[in-house]
Amino acid sequence: MAQSIADLLRELKDEMPFLSKYLFIASWQYSQFSRLKASLPQGWMLKVADFAENFRTFYQDEIASAHWTYSQITVFPVVCFYRCMKCGESVQESCICLSEYLVHDSSAVKTFTKVINDHLQSRRHTESTHQVQFTDGCAAQFKSKQSFIDISNAEEDYGFKIERSFFGSRHGKGPADGLAAVVKQACTQAIKAKRAVITNANDMHEYVKESMTLDSPAKSGCAHKLQTFFLVQNIDRQPCSTDASGIVRTRKLHDVVVVARGMVKTRNLSCFCSACIDQLSGLECINTKYVDEWKQKSLLNENGKRKQTSEVGGNCDPRNMLKQEGKVVRSNRRRAAQ
Numbered sequence: 083m084a085q086s087i088a089d090l091l092r093e094l095k096d097e098m099p100f101l102s103k104y105l106f107i108a109s110w111q112y113s114q115f116s117r118l119k120a121s122l123p124q125g126w127m128l129k130v131a132d133f134a135e136n137f138r139t140f141y142q143d144e145i146a147s148a149h150w151t152y153s154q155i156t157v158f159p160v161v162c163f164y165r166c167m168k169c170g171e172s173v174q175e176s177c178i179c180l181s182e183y184l185v186h187d188s189s190a191v192k193t194f195t196k197v198i199n200d201h202l203q204s205r206r207h208t209e210s211t212h213q214v215q216f217t218d219g220c221a222a223q224f225k226s227k228q229s230f231i232d233i234s235n236a237e238e239d240y241g242f243k244i245e246r247s248f249f250g251s252r253h254g255k256g257p258a259d260g261l262a263a264v265v266k267q268a269c270t271q272a273i274k275a276k277r278a279v280i281t282n283a284n285d286m287h288e289y290v291k292e293s294m295t296l297d298s299p300a301k302s303g304c305a306h307k308l309q310t311f312f313l314v315q316n317i318d319r320q321p322c323s324t325d326a327s328g329i330v331r332t333r334k335l336h337d338v339v340v341v342a343r344g345m346v347k348t349r350n351l352s353c354f355c356s357a358c359i360d361q362l363s364g365l366e367c368i369n370t371k372y373v374d375e376w377k378q379k380s381l382l383n384e385n386g387k388r389k390q391t392s393e394v395g396g397n398c399d400p401r402n403m404l405k406q407e408g409k410v411v412r413s414n415r416r417r418a419a420q
């Protein structure tokens with residue numbers, strides 16, 4: 083026993099530098115998120131996005147065989163913070179995308195992002211110049227070469243630049259996780275109480291849209307707490323690559339900002355000090371002790387084409403990705419036959 087405790091202490095001592103570094107990064111990134119949220123500059127939008135665990139449909143009074151006929155629904159919650167176009171106060175809008183597309187990849191992220199940005203621009207009339215997206219660092223979803231190319235096109239797509247910041251590992255449950263949990267719990271309760279029958283994404287969307295939407299008043303007046311649901315069935319699938327090795331050491335970077343189409347800048351940590359927010363001010367970042375200088379990276383080759391590492395059917399093939407994630411999704415029919 084004494085031996086094993088000594089071994090444990092030795093291992094802990096060896097791991098301590100790595101552990102303390104990870105904890106520092108997680109704490110730093112979260113503090114930058116909090117700082118930006120507390121004092122969002124005019125024209126900026128802050129988002130927190132993450133895939134939730136899929137919602138699994140079920141029937142009230144479920145008979146044993148029905149247990150095998152459930153389907154799954156992708157839930158992608160995004161909490162958006164921006165300034166009210168009427169009074170300038172802070173607005174929090176929860177946007178939840180629901181889909182039967184079960185692959186949690188950069189194509190899904192790109193499509194959901196577009197649906198939400200189109201809504202914010204056309205319905206809320208937001209006029210952002212800069213959008214910061216905080217996410218976790220999952221390579222396939224948010225940190226791949228393809229996802230960097232997608233955000234590098236933001237200026238053409240939306241008219242503003244996107245900056246993506248990554249929470250460190252062990253960042254705990256963020257606002258997006260909490261939002262998804264509330265929505266899924268409401269659906270579960272409604273099914274159990276026989277207030278709703280939810281067998282697919284369309285049913286779920288109908289129920290939550292009807293019972294949980296928080297919309298702005300029809301004419302005048304402000305609404306600073308909003309909640310909107312989207313049913314997204316058509317995903318804009320693209321060839322993609324799941325890693326950005328060769329461009330950047332992705333594990334070490336926690337901030338990516340668009341320079342131009344096919345061009346990004348990266349750095350080890352996020353910083354939203356006054357100098358970093360207003361990069362034209364000529365001031366120096368106050369956190370250079372921790373935050374490295376930006377490194378500019380091209381995502382395109384000399385011919386202006388995407389530097390390619392893998393195509394559909396490789397690591398990004400939905401079947402392979404599901405296998406990688408340990409999610410075995412079978413059709414209802416096959417499940418029912420079992």
Ligand SMILES: [Zn+2]
Nearest residue numbers: 166168169304
């Ligand atoms: Zn207002």
Ligand SMILES: [Zn+2]
Nearest residue numbers: 353355358367
């Ligand atoms: Zn700074």
